Amino acid sequence: MAWTQVLPYVGSGALGGIVTFGLNWAREQRRVVDAYRAPQRHAIGEIIAAGHELQLRGFNWRRALAELLEATRQQNAETLQAMHAEIREVERAHAVAMLNLRGALEVGSLTVVDAQCWQAMVAAAAEFEQFYALLNDETVASSIDRIEELNAELEAQAGQLRVAMTALVRTANDRITPAETRRNKRRRQAAQRQLADQLRTRNPKPPAEPNT
DSSP states (O other): OOHHHHHHHHHHHHHHHHHHHHHHHHHHHHHHHHHHHHHHHHHHHHHHHHHHHHHHHHHHHHHHHHHHHHHHHTTOHHHHHHHHHHHHHHHHHHHHHHHHHHHHHHHHHHHOOOHHHHHHHHHHHHHHHHHHHHHTOTTGGGOHHHHHHHHHHHHHHHHHHHHHHHHHHHHHHHHSSOOOOHHHHHHHHHHHHHHHHHHHHHSOOOOOOOOO
């Protein structure tokens, strides 16, 4: 058999090998990328879960504190005595939630290496530290009015912490989602655009008021 007759078989075999290599390489690259991202996703997931728990416990604690202040103003000794155990339990749960979030942030500082995710995480940590500082304000017990001010400040700072946590989630969604094929990424982006169009149709913006 002449070499010219063998050449097509050799060429097709080489082409098949190149295609197989390319597919295996792409698959291995996704594994490598996901191995890099997965620990960071887990750490950020723990931060978000701890943040939600703190928001819930903080809301319960602020509500209990407001009820305690109202009972104190009314000088209702019976109500104050009945609330004592509840206040202690709510305060304990809030302290545990604070420690859990601090622990999650500390683990995150050892795990998150993506620059943008790290920046968003540090911003959330800064808001948490402001929250923690308010709780350790030595002037809190000076008067009932000061405690009311603290309650309002805690609520406002809880809002700032929620904003920072939301920013962290969005950044993580952009940076460290599971590795995917280009085809699936295009499909997901198309689905996002379709969903955005549906939401705009369902909730149209009110017409602007004419200038007078």
